[in-house]
Amino acid sequence: MQDEYLQLLAGCASNVRFEAGQFVLREGEEAHEFFLIRHGKVALEVFAPERGSITIQTLGEGEVLGWSWLVPPYRWRFDARAIELTRAIALDGKCLREKSEKDCCLGYELLKRFSQVMVEHLQATRFQLLNVYDAH
Amino acid sequence: MLPHPYRVQRVRRETPDTFTLALEPESGRRELAFAPGQFNMLYAFGVGEVPISISGDPAKPAVLVHTTREVGTVTRAMRKLKPLDSLGVRGPFGTRWPVTPARGADVVIVAGGIGLAPLRPALYQILAARKHYGKVVLLYGTRTPADILFRRELQQWHSRFDLEVHVTVDRAMSNWRGNVGVVTSLVARAPFDPYSTLAMVCGPEIMMRFTVQELERRNVAVENIYLSMERNMKCAVGWCGHCQFGPTFICKDGPVFRYDRIQALLAIREI
Numbered sequence: 090m091q092d093e094y095l096q097l098l099a100g101c102a103s104n105v106r107f108e109a110g111q112f113v114l115r116e117g118e119e120a121h122e123f124f125l126i127r128h129g130k131v132a133l134e135v136f137a138p139e140r141g142s143i144t145i146q147t148l149g150e151g152e153v154l155g156w157s158w159l160v161p162p163y164r165w166r167f168d169a170r171a172i173e174l175t176r177a178i179a180l181d182g183k184c185l186r187e188k189s190e191k192d193c194c195l196g197y198e199l200l201k202r203f204s205q206v207m208v209e210h211l212q213a214t215r216f217q218l219l220n221v222y223d224a225h
Numbered sequence: 226m227l228p229h230p231y232r233v234q235r236v237r238r239e240t241p242d243t244f245t246l247a248l249e250p251e252s253g254r255r256e257l258a259f260a261p262g263q264f265n266m267l268y269a270f271g272v273g274e275v276p277i278s279i280s281g282d283p284a285k286p287a288v289l290v291h292t293t294r295e296v297g298t299v300t301r302a303m304r305k306l307k308p309l310d311s312l313g314v315r316g317p318f319g320t321r322w323p324v325t326p327a328r329g330a331d332v333v334i335v336a337g338g339i340g341l342a343p344l345r346p347a348l349y350q351i352l353a354a355r356k357h358y359g360k361v362v363l364l365y366g367t368r369t370p371a372d373i374l375f376r377r378e379l380q381q382w383h384s385r386f387d388l389e390v391h392v393t394v395d396r397a398m399s400n401w402r403g404n405v406g407v408v409t410s411l412v413a414r415a416p417f418d419p420y421s422t423l424a425m426v427c428g429p430e431i432m433m434r435f436t437v438q439e440l441e442r443r444n445v446a447v448e449n450i451y452l453s454m455e456r457n458m459k460c461a462v463g464w465c466g467h468c469q470f471g472p473t474f475i476c477k478d479g480p481v482f483r484y485d486r487i488q489a490l491l492a493i494r495e496i
Contacts, residue, residue: 134399142399146406151414172402216407217395221429222338222368224242224296 090198097188097195101181107131107171114155114165121163121183123155129175134168146213147172153206158182159199226462228268228313229254233306234288240372242296243339244304245280248289248312256286257314260321261346262453262481266461267291268313269306273299276458276476278343279317283350289314292342292374318461320481322347322425323451331359331417333445335436337408337428338367341374343453343480344427348382355387362389362415366408366432369394370401389416408432412439419444427453434491437484450484471496 105124107113113124113131124131130149134142145167148154157165159182189196231248238244246267250256257265259279268274275297281290295304306312324347332351336344351358363382367373373392383390391411393404404411409432422445426433433452440450454475456468461476468475471490473482490496 130404132399132405140398144397144399144401144405147393147404149404149414170399213407213410216409216431216435219431220368220395221431222372222395224294 094195094198098180098185101184102178105177105179107175107177109171109173111171113169113171113175113177116165116168118165119163120155120157120165121181122179123153123158123182124177124179126150126152126154127176127178129177130172131169131175132172134170136168142168142170145217146210153203155182156203156207158186159203226315226460228266228274228315231289231312231314233308233310233312235308236304236306239292239374243292243294243372243374245290245292246303246306246312247281248291248314249287250289251311257289257317258286259283259289259317259346261324261350262322262343263317263319264343264458264461264480265289265291265314265316265318266458267299267303268315269299269302270311270313272302274313274315275299276318276461278453278480280342280345281349283346284353292339292345294339315461318476320479322453322481323423323483324350327351327423328354328357329359329421330449331422332361333364333412333415333417333422333424333440334362335364335408335412335424335426335428335440336366337432337436338372339374340426340428340432340453341365344425345375345378347425352388359421360389360417361387362391362417364391364393364408364411364415366393366395366411366428368396370397370403391415407435409435409439412436412443420446422449424450425453426450430455430491447485447488448483452482452484452487453480454482454487455480469496 132144133146136142230251234247234249264276264278266274267277277291277293280292393406397405426436456475458468458476459465463474463477
């Protein structure tokens with residue numbers, strides 16, 4: 090990525106910290122940022138009545154949390170909760186969206202990287218759906 | 226071809242649908258030496274015979290340990306066995322995990338579900354000669370926390386300084402503090418040198434295929450990846466043909482195969 094874009098991203102970034110048990114984001118809320126996890130672990134959860142919160146994936150050090158800021162309606166689809174003390178870099182997704190509308194090359198660079206993340210998550214989800222450990 | 230009688234020493238339930246049998250030879254019979262990766266044919270008298278991987282320590286052959294899932298008539302009958310009941314044993318059969326050739330390299334063991342059972346003897350041997358190996362990493366995935374096999378042992382291994390253990394489940398409730406995600410997601414972050422690594426993989430075939438893809442992405446050479454294959458095995462000596470896998474028989478040319486030797490066969494759906 091060009092230095093100019095890296096500088097732009099750095100300008101949109103801030104350090105954040107979540108204590109164990111703290112929600113990072115909640116289903117249905119507006120999605121205007123995403124996170125690069127530097128340390129700790131975050132659980133992606135969905136709440137089911139009479140069953141409680143179900144963890145569908147955990148994300149750890151070096152992983153990206155959140156892509157709903159990229160696609161309309163820009164609302165989180167799941168809860169994300171810190172399982173342990175978690176430190177992350179929060180990036181202003183709304184600002185990056187607006188800048189990408191004006192600079193398509195920036196938009197392409199971001200989409201190239203996020204599409205890779207999405208594909209990996211989709212592959213993993215498809216694998217989970219197969220229930221490979223069930224007796225056949 | 227004749228089964229030798231063994232006596233049940235104990236039966237332990239491991240998970241809701243998996244149990245371990247510990248067997249000892251009836252008096253006068255010698256211990257059965259085996260290599261990691263091999264299996265025995267266990268015969269429930271009056272019911273039938275099934276192939277089951279040996280899951281115990283090769284250095285302790287006095288007690289023969291097998292772990293299996295309760296899925297059919299024979300294994301359901303075995304689940305009901307009690308200490309001092311008799312069982313027939315034929316074996317050991319099949320090829321072994323490359324524990325000795327792995328010396329000097331990093332070792333990555335990737336297990337899915339019941340696949341940890343045939344890999345456990347390999348890990349026992351590696352840990353018994355730990356100084357001969359580089360990094361040793363165990364990646365284990367299963368369906369839910371309740372399905373974790375050998376839980377107490379996993380916790381003991383996890384506490385060692387010379388072994389990295391990572392466990393993940395496909396799904397969990399929010400009181401689970403561990404990883405949730407498919408076992409293949411652990412490969413990308415596992416600490417090993419891909420250019421000097423030997424990988425041993427066992428689990429459902431789909432899981433093994435996806436795991437090999439991730440290992441290849443990390444540049445592990447295909448000739449350094451080993452899989453344990455499974456097909457219907459009946460005679461265990463290469464006669465009946467039930468376990469034929471292309472030009473090979475799983476019972477005698479496997480179950481442990483070097484991946485590059487069966488890579489093309491895995492893509493053929495008809496076999």
